[in-house]
Amino acid sequence: MMIANDIKYVGVNDHEVDLFEGQYTVPNGMSYNSYVILDEKTAVFDTVDAHFFSQWHANIQNILGSTVPDYLIIQHMEPDHSANIANFMNLYPNAKIVSSAKSFAMMKQFFGTDFADRQVVIKENDTLCLGRHTLTFVSAPMVHWPEVMVTYDSVDKVLFSADGFGKFGALDIEEDWADEARRYYIGIVGKYGMQVQNLLKKAAGLDIQTICPLHGPVLKENLGYYLKLYHTWSSYEPETEGILIAYTSVYGNTKKAVELLADKLRENGCPKVVVQDLARCDMAKAVENAFRYSKLVLATTTYNADIFPFMKEFLHHLAERSFQNRTVGLIENGSWAPLAAKTMRQILEKCQKLTFANTTVTLLSALNDDSSRQLDALAQELCQDYLAQRSETADKNDLSALFCIGYGLYVVTSRDGGRDNGLIVNTVTQVTNTPNRIAVTINKSNYSHDVIRKTGIMNINCLSVDAPFEIFKNFGFQSGRDADKFADMEALHSDNGLAFLSRHINAFLSLQVEQYVDLDTHGMFICGITESRVISPAETMTYTYYQENVKPKPDTAAKKGFVCKVCGYIYEGDTLPDDFVCPLCKHGVSDFEPL
Numbered sequence: 001m002m003i004a005n006d007i008k009y010v011g012v013n014d015h016e017v018d019l020f021e022g023q024y025t026v027p028n029g030m031s032y033n034s035y036v037i038l039d040e041k042t043a044v045f046d047t048v049d050a051h052f053f054s055q056w057h058a059n060i061q062n063i064l065g066s067t068v069p070d071y072l073i074i075q076h077m078e079p080d081h082s083a084n085i086a087n088f089m090n091l092y093p094n095a096k097i098v099s100s101a102k103s104f105a106m107m108k109q110f111f112g113t114d115f116a117d118r119q120v121v122i123k124e125n126d127t128l129c130l131g132r133h134t135l136t137f138v139s140a141p142m143v144h145w146p147e148v149m150v151t152y153d154s155v156d157k158v159l160f161s162a163d164g165f166g167k168f169g170a171l172d173i174e175e176d177w178a179d180e181a182r183r184y185y186i187g188i189v190g191k192y193g194m195q196v197q198n199l200l201k202k203a204a205g206l207d208i209q210t211i212c213p214l215h216g217p218v219l220k221e222n223l224g225y226y227l228k229l230y231h232t233w234s235s236y237e238p239e240t241e242g243i244l245i246a247y248t249s250v251y252g253n254t255k256k257a258v259e260l261l262a263d264k265l266r267e268n269g270c271p272k273v274v275v276q277d278l279a280r281c282d283m284a285k286a287v288e289n290a291f292r293y294s295k296l297v298l299a300t301t302t303y304n305a306d307i308f309p310f311m312k313e314f315l316h317h318l319a320e321r322s323f324q325n326r327t328v329g330l331i332e333n334g335s336w337a338p339l340a341a342k343t344m345r346q347i348l349e350k351c352q353k354l355t356f357a358n359t360t361v362t363l364l365s366a367l368n369d370d371s372s373r374q375l376d377a378l379a380q381e382l383c384q385d386y387l388a389q390r391s392e393t394a395d396k397n398d399l400s401a402l403f404c405i406g407y408g409l410y411v412v413t414s415r416d417g418g419r420d421n422g423l424i425v426n427t428v429t430q431v432t433n434t435p436n437r438i439a440v441t442i443n444k445s446n447y448s449h450d451v452i453r454k455t456g457i458m459n460i461n462c463l464s465v466d467a468p469f470e471i472f473k474n475f476g477f478q479s480g481r482d483a484d485k486f487a488d489m490e491a492l493h494s495d496n497g498l499a500f501l502s503r504h505i506n507a508f509l510s511l512q513v514e515q516y517v518d519l520d521t522h523g524m525f526i527c528g529i530t531e532s533r534v535i536s537p538a539e540t541m542t543y544t545y546y547q548e549n550v551k552p553k554p555d556t557a558a559k560k561g562f563v564c565k566v567c568g569y570i571y572e573g574d575t576l577p578d579d580f581v582c583p584l585c586k587h588g589v590s591d592f593e594p595l
Contacts, residue, residue: 003210003218004156006038006133010059012052013170020168024187024284028180029170032056032080033214035160036063037153040131043071043098045151045160046214047084056084057091068092071120071128073135074099075162076148077106081214086111089118096120098128100139102147122149138202140164142195144188150199157209163189164199165226166215178229181216183288185233190291190321196234200227228488236324237468238294241490241502242272243382246286247299247331248279248308253366254333258299260367261331261375268383269390278310287317290326294503295382299331299361302339311340315347324352325466329378333363353466355538357381385535389492389502394533396495401507401532404462405430405438408540411461411475412440413499414451420486420499423448424476426543428460431526438511441524447480449523456513458525459498464538467504469550477567477585494531506538562592570595 001009011033020026032048034056042064048056060069072088072095075081085107089095097104098120108114122128124139133155140148143164151160167181189196211219211226219226232239243265249255258275265273274293276286290296300311307315328348332340341360348354359381361374380387387393405428413422427441440458442449452458463471474485491499500508511527541550547565554568561572567585571592580589 001218003035003158003212007153007156007158007212008036008038008063009218010034010036010044010056010063011171012048012055012059013172014049014052015170016051021188024168024183025282026168028168028173028175030080030168031171031215033212033216033218034059035212036060036069037130037133037135038063038067039133041070041129042067043073043128043130043135044069044088045073045212046075046081047072047088049080050083053084053087057087069095071095071130072097073151073160074103074107075150075160076145076214077103077110078145078163079110082107082110086113089115098122100147100149103149106147138199140195140199142192143199144192152206152208154207157207158212159203159206159208159210160212161214163214164196165211165219165230166213167217169216171217177217177226181226181229182233182239182292183284184215185230186288186291186321187284190233190287193234193236193322196230200231200234203227231470233291235468235470236291236322237470238325238503239292240272240294242274242293243270243295243297244286244289244293245273245275245297245299246278246290246311246314247275248277248301248311249299249333250301250303250308253363254299254301254331257331257333257361257363257367257371257375258297260372261297261299261361261379264375264379265383268379269386269393270383271386278314279308283310283314283317286314287321290314290318290323291321295327295329297329297331297378297382298344300333300340300344302332302334302337302343305337305339307340307343311344312347315344319347319351322351323348324354326353327355327357327382329357329359329361329382331361331363331375331378333365335365338362338364384537388533388535389500391495396531396533398532398534399436399529401462401509401534402430402433402436404507404534404540405460406540406542408542409463409467409472409546411463411471411501411505412442412448412452413459413461413501414448414455414457415498416447416451416455416480419480419484420491421448421451421480422461422475422485422499423480424472427522436529437514438509438527438529439524440511440527441519441522443522445521451480452513452525453516453523457496457498457530458511458513458527459494459496459500460509460511461501461505462507462509463541464504464506464536465541465545465549466538467541467550469552471501471504472546472550473567473584479586494533496530506536506540507532507534509533559595562594565591565593 015029035045104114122137128135247258330341359378510531515526517524562576
């Protein structure tokens, strides 16, 4: 396989393996990827699993012919990629190994030698010139071992990404990338979301046109799709709106309750309901789905004053992988002392940002009228936002939505022609209640100001405390004149035809402009309410909460200059120019403060 004119694929497919890392089923096998760059100096990237040395070496010889490799670049020391280091070095006695100091320490452990006289030790931002190609090395600790480095070739704009962007499955099998990449990521890398986020930030500064992972296909097209999924997975945000019901059942009574709940969830508008029996399904697939969907229902029996073993294993997998940012419902069953709900909560105590449903369903051996009513209440609670989002089931005159207005942060949506638009504001106020009127103040320089003046309508999306920083970047750090802010976001529409957010809001109000007040730099829109929906009971995002909990803390160590109070951008220098505008959020000098 040719990656570029000078870059060739020399990896292998493994259809003999049944369990990857001794635990993950791989019905379509695995690939162990290795690459060669042909230049004045020749470099081989990583080796393959021990069982495939002969095939791998033959692949290298087919590419190199009589050429002798100069370097073996080792990015990751896990044995499926490093097992043949000693074999390679014996075959090519003049080759040198390029790797991190931590990798050489591991080589000593695996092979009894660290090849001290043949080492090229690299660290963050070191380079290696092969001739036409110059490689830059980027550290990626805990993605997913501490020694990992990734490599960037600036000539062909290739990122050799180690285990990043890998997937289960051999390369001679066609299958959907996301399904097996998700199961691979959540199972193997899922615990290290922060470290993956750090690597993505580094990658954002590189012009990448091809990604060469150590497992799975080489990625050349639509790289934004893969990068977006990795951002979603590593930030622990739900990928798909829906509910996973994970259960165990001894005699079938818990299963009956689960099946009944699944029907009720579908009736109440849940867009996707997935049911998995933990005793019979692929556990890694169940864990993957828990991270994929926005809500989770756990149903199990009290067992030996604990919970059923498969449920216990499942919950420990979630906790070990930093499960967070989800709504969780609980169903317990017990014939004399139901303890399952309490036990499940205790296991998940160390998980962050979990919201437990107010309704806990308790079965006493089997379903009865009381537990059936509890199932109704749980379904209603879990589907409150879905019911409110659907035009046909929403209460469009729920004026308790007004209580979601405070000194908060809001996404104001509008529509110019055929395109939805939105911006972040913190200037929304209820000014009268007979009738109910809302004042919204918007800077005249904002594109939304002109759109709303022309159309006379807007929606106020009341952000909730689960809104991630990406929402603020998307709606606050770019202009609708230049960017389609809903291009990569699912938008729902209210009766006035305007968008409202499907996630991260607790209410929205549709407004009709009744009066406009010119405030020099800003315009104030006095509006009547045409529709108001409460989406969830979540707390409203305040400006203070955003500053303290959402906005990333800037790295100010050993820096001198000024920091933007809105987005955290740092301007380094003794003096901030009077006309300086933040390149990220477009705010001026009044929103900067000295470090």
